[in-house]
Amino acid sequence: MSQLTTDSFKAITELFHRISGIKLVESKHALVQSRLQKLSLEAGETDINIFVQKMVRGQMPEELLVSVVDKLTTNETYFFREPQHFEDLVRRAQGQGDGGEFLVWSGASSSGEEAYSIAMVLADKLGMNPSSRPWSIRGTDLSTAVVESARQGLYPMDRARNVPADYLRRFCLQGFGPYEGQLLINRELRSRVQFQCANLMQPLPPLPMFDVIFLRNVLIYFDGPAKTAIVSRVMERLKPGGVLYPGHAESLASLGLPLKAIAPAIYQHA
Numbered sequence: 001m002s003q004l005t006t007d008s009f010k011a012i013t014e015l016f017h018r019i020s021g022i023k024l025v026e027s028k029h030a031l032v033q034s035r036l037q038k039l040s041l042e043a044g045e046t047d048i049n050i051f052v053q054k055m056v057r058g059q060m061p062e063e064l065l066v067s068v069v070d071k072l073t074t075n076e077t078y079f080f081r082e083p084q085h086f087e088d089l090v091r092r093a094q095g096q097g098d099g100g101e102f103l104v105w106s107g108a109s110s111s112g113e114e115a116y117s118i119a120m121v122l123a124d125k126l127g128m129n130p131s132s133r134p135w136s137i138r139g140t141d142l143s144t145a146v147v148e149s150a151r152q153g154l155y156p157m158d159r160a161r162n163v164p165a166d167y168l169r170r171f172c173l174q175g176f177g178p179y180e181g182q183l184l185i186n187r188e189l190r191s192r193v194q195f196q197c198a199n200l201m202q203p204l205p206p207l208p209m210f211d212v213i214f215l216r217n218v219l220i221y222f223d224g225p226a227k228t229a230i231v232s233r234v235m236e237r238l239k240p241g242g243v244l245y246p247g248h249a250e251s252l253a254s255l256g257l258p259l260k261a262i263a264p265a266i267y268q269h270a
């Protein structure tokens with residue numbers, strides 16, 4: 001199999017940057033090569049550099065470009081990541097609010113663990129029956145592959161290690177037969193979470209106004225101007241007084257936006 005040249009690396013990462021806003025630096029060369037190699041072979045191209053050339057010139061089918069973007073995004077996530085946000089979420093969900101539907105957006109939802117963690121907490125604290133306060137969750141991501149897998153809500157059992165035992169019992173089904181070793185988020189919980197593709201670098205699809213927005217572990221991939229553009233776009237969907245949670249390593253303080261830091265990694269729409 002051929003090696004990805006420096007020129008091809010530059011060409012494919014520039015294309016990826018134009019689409020996603022994410023810059024992949026030269027130290028990711030081997031990673032990019034290994035992630036694209038299989039795609040190249042599947043497309044019937046044994047020379048990865050020709051594959052890249054055709055991709056950049058728009059001579060490959062659109063679905064392959066989608067697969068390239070899927071392969072080059074980093075989708076690491078897990079249930080109940082950065083738990084302090086879930087504690088804050090409970091306080092807000094149980095607070096007065098406007099009394100209407102409590103709406104939460106997971107703005108880079110990856111394979112859905114974050115959105116389903118939110119759903120478990122809200123199902124527990126607000127309930128699921130018609131007399132309780134209504135709530136629902138949107139999950140969006142750039143990658144079509146992770147959006148599809150989030151919709152399924154099927155995970156290897158070992159991914160559930162942070163899910164409280166009580167939530168596992170109430171909201172997850174244990175797989176058997178061909179699904180041995182997997183868990184499925186139950187249908188009722190899945191019905192409260194809607195996933196769709198959305199690129200944070202482009203105008204957003206129609207979305208409601210949210211009480212809480214999770215925008216975690218995605219801003220780290222962008223430079224200052226892209227970060228500002230993304231956060232301002234996302235804030236247009238945040239209710240006044242609503243809160244935005246970036247990841248704990250992602251400060252929004254220097255962006256000059258009307259956001260007030262009210263606790264570590266918790267910002268309120270001023």
Ligand SMILES: C[S@@+](CC[C@H](N)C(=O)[O-])C[C@H]1O[C@@H](n2cnc3c(N)ncnc32)[C@H](O)[C@@H]1O
Binds near residue numbers: 107111143198199201
């Ligand atoms: C590391 S995961 C974080 C998932 C989850 N929020 C968490 O904290 O566990 C980052 C996600 O951001 C998505 N992403 C990257 N660039 C994006 C963009 N321009 N628009 C929307 N999502 C993007 C990736 O596809 C990936 O699923």
